[in-house]
Amino acid sequence: MEKIRLGVIGTGMAWERLHYPALQKLSDRYEIKALANRTRSDAESFAQKINLDLQNVYDDYNELLKRDDIDVVDILVPIELNYIVSEAAARAGKDIICEKPLAPNMEQAKKHLELGRKYRVKIMIAENFRYNEENNKIRDFVTSGKIGDIVYFIRNNVSCFPCEMTKDTFAAKEWRQHPEFPGGAFLDAALHDIAAIRHIFGPVECVQAFGKPQQQDYNPYLSVNANILFKSGVIGQFTYFPSGMEPQRPLVGFRIFGTKGEIYLEEKSSGIINVAYNDGTSEQIAYTPEQGFYNELLNFYNSYTGREQVSVPPEIEFGDVKMVFDILDSVVRQEIIYVDVPPKKKKEEQYLTGQKEVHPYIQ
Structure with missing residues (x-):
């Protein structure tokens, strides 16, 4: 070989x-x-x-x-x-x-x-989250209609960066505690969540986000809360809280609500995806956690040898990074930011020039 x-x-x-x-x-x-x-x-x-x-x-x-x-x-x-x-x-x-x-x-x-x-x-x-087994299974469930049409989702990421700063962890690195790049931990860590939800639900129409400021170098906000509208019509709410703890169990985690049921992933390391249906039945689907690193390197090898395409080229990652900065921009500007919009014509201009019908909810 x-x-x-x-x-x-x-x-x-x-x-x-x-x-x-x-x-x-x-x-x-x-x-x-x-x-x-x-x-x-x-x-x-x-x-x-x-x-x-x-x-x-x-x-x-x-x-x-x-x-x-x-x-x-x-x-x-x-x-x-x-x-x-x-x-x-x-x-x-x-x-x-x-x-x-x-x-x-x-x-x-x-x-x-x-x-x-x-x-x-x-x-x-x-971007290992785009290669993680649980996210690919969930994407398949969503696209196949396993819980009907998707209405909305909640994704909650709570961690304690300050607690980890003195341990043998990624948070202990000086360049993460005092980053020389905008966004701090939101760009470094929340990017994973954004990549995952974009992988599952597709392109994003717009975001509206709010942040609670803090005077800490590692992240500009104590928490960031973003409302997201996807081009498919799916609505989502993503919270990134790197400065606290979530003592209640089960965790809020990742919950997707459809017309026929709900998908629930407590955390990426749990090894089980829970699916509950409106008729009272349920199932638990097992997966192997943290397979993203293996899968991405296997994908690259297969691409290098001509067997398949690279799944996450720069063009895909660019969209994830842009959305990180769009969310932060929304926090600062306190307004809706359009994400996956053709660069020649912003959404606001389309409405003003009459090239797009006004959405019924914002007439």
């Missing part, structure tokens, strides 16, 4: 705990050739764990990119560097796996869209 010769840029927690365990299961498809990390000693420690000769370790990723024996680079760096490193890799002619988000701001996100075409390289953005 053909193997992808992989160079890794960024050997921190995301590499060790997320990507590398998945790659171990795909060892017949990927071969790790070189590591680069700004703290060289960390990369050297990992190289020793996998018996990689230290001559294949770098503290300058540009040196790694010069190698002819690397087909693909896996980029796992602080968010503010995602586009910068991706652009360097594309310019070097390397195909790219880049951790989400594709960029720290919309200006660089737009530039990221051009990299694949400009340098003729394959790019996948590693």
Whole structure:
């Protein structure tokens, strides 16, 4: 079996705990050739764990990119560097796996869209929630009409970032506690939820959001609450509360209400999707949690070898990132923001010019 010769840029927690365990299961498809990390000693420690000769370790990723024996680079760096490193890799002619988000701001996100075409390289953005088993099952349930027509949903994400800051967790990282990118944890973490609901329900018409401000660097708001209207007509309410706890059980979680029943996922690690029907029956569908990392790397391999398309190219991730900033923009401007609207003509202009009938609910 053909193997992808992989160079890794960024050997921190995301590499060790997320990507590398998945790659171990795909060892017949990927071969790790070189590591680069700004703290060289960390990369050297990992190289020793996998018996990689230290001559294949770098503290300058540009040196790694010069190698002819690397087909693909896996980029796992602080968010503010995602586009910068991706652009360097594309310019070097390397195909790219880049951790989400594709960029720290919309200006660089737009530039990221051009990299694949400009340098003729394959790019996948590693948004694992779009590859997670539970989200794909739920999407299938929704599209197949398992609970009838979807009316609305609630998605609640509560966590305690401050509680995790002193532990051996992602929240303990300095660049997450004092981010050099707008949105803080909302861009870093809530992006996953937004990717999931867009994956399940499709394009978004508009959002209206509110936030409770706080004076903490890690996130500009104590909580963000967003009302969402999808182009399909589905209505949703998403809450991101990274500064507290949810002591009640069961959790609010993710609840989808349809004309024939309800889908309920308490949390992504639960392993069970609950489906209850209006006739009083119910079923519990099992899934394997945290399969997104394996699935995304398998998808990239299959795409690289011509078996399928990349499921999350930059164009898909761009929409997720744009919606993050649209929600934050709505909070600041205190108005409805249109999301997946053609750039030549905003929705407000369509109504004003008579090119679109006024929606009956806003006449």
